[in-house]
Amino acid sequence: MDGKVVVVSGASMGVGRATAERFAQAGAKVVLLARRKVLLDEITEAIGANALPIVTDVTCSAQVVAAFEQIAAEFGRVDVLINSAGASRIRLIEEASDEDIAITVNTNLLAPIYTTRAAIPLIRAAGGGDIMNLSSEITLDHLPMMTLYAATKRGLNGFTEAMTRELRHESIRVALVILGAVGDTGIHENFGAEDMDRAMPVWEADGYLSRMSGTQLLTSATVADVLYDVLTRPRQLMMDVVHIRPSSS
Template sequence: MSTESPVAVITGASSGIGEATARALAADGYRVALLARRADRLQALADELGGAALAIEADVTRRDSLVAAAERVQDTFGRVDVLVNNAGVMLLGPFSSEQRADYRQMIEVNLLGAITATEVFLEPLRADGGGDLINISSVAGRTARPTNGVYAATKWGINGWSESLRQELQPDVRVTVIEPGAVGTELTDHITHAATKEATEAFVKDLAIRPEDVAEIIAFAVTRPRRMTLNEILVRPTAQAG
């Protein structure tokens, strides 16, 4: 790695798609800033990737945490070429008052977290010829079904906001939305409604694609010539119907 190597900032980098994306981009010659709350897992990944990686404990629901992270990235790497808004939670369950804490957490992490991270990193992302903004949405950003209403709302919100940014930031920043179907990650581990958790785990187990599959798509998108943008990428497991 050199001081001219591009830099990618990845939220939710301690597991799943974020962790796989860090490996994929590091393999492509990127220096990677790894942001998440689980500092021990971040540091283990950074140690694995060597001098190409910087582990930063950060919480996307706290703007001051993201500002501090941006300062560390700037001090260490001096630039930002890619921001991957990957941090997210999927707390599915029937719509009821019992789930209200889950609803607020999904909105704060999935939607407001991505918006705040983008606001904080936007200035360096637009500098030096422009960069790439990757927003991780979901098939749920196109379709909704029972038990995923608020989760779907956050992903529909990501899609609408991303389209607005695409028009506003071009050509300085290329905006790409990735909409995965079922992926084998830790998302299902945190579902608090027992019956929904069991059903979702069974569904994902039968057909999920791997985080590495999505990471490969992200790496492909950001390495396209600047004259073109892959604005929206929907990817489902071959066996997933909806």
């Protein structure tokens, strides 16, 4: 990865941050996309000279276009795009506000569409590369009160599959990563304590947690190591779908 250009959306915390740090350690130039400047400043200081922070709301098409224009001016290429930004709400669908719907749909589905669209010409300029979309094992089962999250992540799964076919002939690999529950992700900022108190008995009764990841949680650093391993496989290999979850519950 020495000298490669890696763009990470949702880079300010959780898996996005850990992944950015992992690639920077390997010598990549890492472009950090996130909304909050204070968090971007923190990770930029931690990474050092290999980090380029760009304050970007990836749900805004104009801001994504502007960010990639800056990337083009700075590097003229992108080797890897990792879409890790995510948002969720614990709601019955009849309770969901317009804001709940907009945030979830825009972050989980529109944002990776915007970034992928903007990145393709720069990946092409690099002679090929990788796009990686982070999804959830909620797409493999049903979790009550998480319909918005599940629907948007299933949309991301379909988008990823379509882009795999669309870009494969250009030496652009597109991978879908299905994650189990991550303990130190920033997604909990989406929930209030009252949301969790209400949902947990429903989830326990449903049995989802035992059917899927179990009681053990992944760490962002572990996930970052796996993502790095997948993205540094030889170019003649392709991993279309990777499911990362704890080995025991």
